[in-house]
Amino acid sequence: MLTGLLRTARPKQWVKNVLVIAAPAAAGRLLAPGTPTRLALVFALFTACSAAVYLVNDARDADADRAHPVKRRRPVAAGQVPVPVAYATGGTLAVLAPAAAAWLAGPAVAALLAAYVGLQLAYCLSLKHVLVVDLVVVTTGFLMRAAVGGLAVGIPLSRWFLITTGFGALFMVAAKRYSEAVHPAAEQGATRALLTEYTPGYLRFVWQLAAGVAVLGYCLWALEEGGVHSGVLPWRQLSVVAFVLAVLRYAVFADRGTAGEPEDVVLGDRALALIGLAWLIMYALAVADW
Numbered sequence: 001m002l003t004g005l006l007r008t009a010r011p012k013q014w015v016k017n018v019l020v021i022a023a024p025a026a027a028g029r030l031l032a033p034g035t036p037t038r039l040a041l042v043f044a045l046f047t048a049c050s051a052a053v054y055l056v057n058d059a060r061d062a063d064a065d066r067a068h069p070v071k072r073r074r075p076v077a078a079g080q081v082p083v084p085v086a087y088a089t090g091g092t093l094a095v096l097a098p099a100a101a102a103w104l105a106g107p108a109v110a111a112l113l114a115a116y117v118g119l120q121l122a123y124c125l126s127l128k129h130v131l132v133v134d135l136v137v138v139t140t141g142f143l144m145r146a147a148v149g150g151l152a153v154g155i156p157l158s159r160w161f162l163i164t165t166g167f168g169a170l171f172m173v174a175a176k177r178y179s180e181a182v183h184p185a186a187e188q189g190a191t192r193a194l195l196t197e198y199t200p201g202y203l204r205f206v207w208q209l210a211a212g213v214a215v216l217g218y219c220l221w222a223l224e225e226g227g228v229h230s231g232v233l234p235w236r237q238l239s240v241v242a243f244v245l246a247v248l249r250y251a252v253f254a255d256r257g258t259a260g261e262p263e264d265v266v267l268g269d270r271a272l273a274l275i276g277l278a279w280l281i282m283y284a285l286a287v288a289d290w
Helices: 002-008 011-026 035-060 083-104 107-125 133-153 159-182 200-222 235-256 262-268 270-288
Strands: none
Touching: 002 035, 002 083, 011 035, 011 133, 011 159, 011 262, 011 270, 035 083, 035 107, 035 133, 083 107, 107 133, 133 159, 159 200, 159 235, 159 262, 200 235, 235 262, 235 270, 262 270
């Protein structure tokens, strides 16, 4: 049962919570005294909150998941974890994580975690059946991950950071929905009923629009200082190349309809990993003003 609970908590999805370091890294405060410890704590708390949502979601969807060719293997649907146990564990984590945040990380972080849990549970109960709103809710979850790191260490969030993160997340979410809509498994008892309401053309439009706005927001950040730079090279401006290449590379998988599992795309494609590493190095050099 413990193994089933861990699987239901989706360890592969925890990579999304690394976004908590985004704001401190962008501000050059990632290695400031006390910051790594505080971010590790926030990462653990956010992981607990997301695990709570997955547990409640799988408990609620257990019957529908059993009719799905892939999701029927989930521990709750397969009977490895009883539905009441999943509900109880998820509910406990949903209460304890924000409470622990109020004590260890401050009221702002606790409020954001509570808002995340409330919004995601509302998504599980009803919002995932509301056209377009479901895209917004999932995107907001990513944005909250990125924002909580800034709140935890007292960093103000810039407009470019929020625009790039928000629309970058919408790009990945819409690409995931598009992949689910065109994938053959989507026609065989899929539990995401709203897929029948979206057309592939509409979802393609959304991820293309979001990708364009994310790139525009990043370019505006990079060019904010014009051609002025005090480092060896204009790393801010040069990082645009890597960022655009990363978006274009991910769009290949989106266009093929194989971006249904974003973490598999990000972690499994060597070219995308190399582009991401190049971008990370240039971004770090820009922040450090080297």
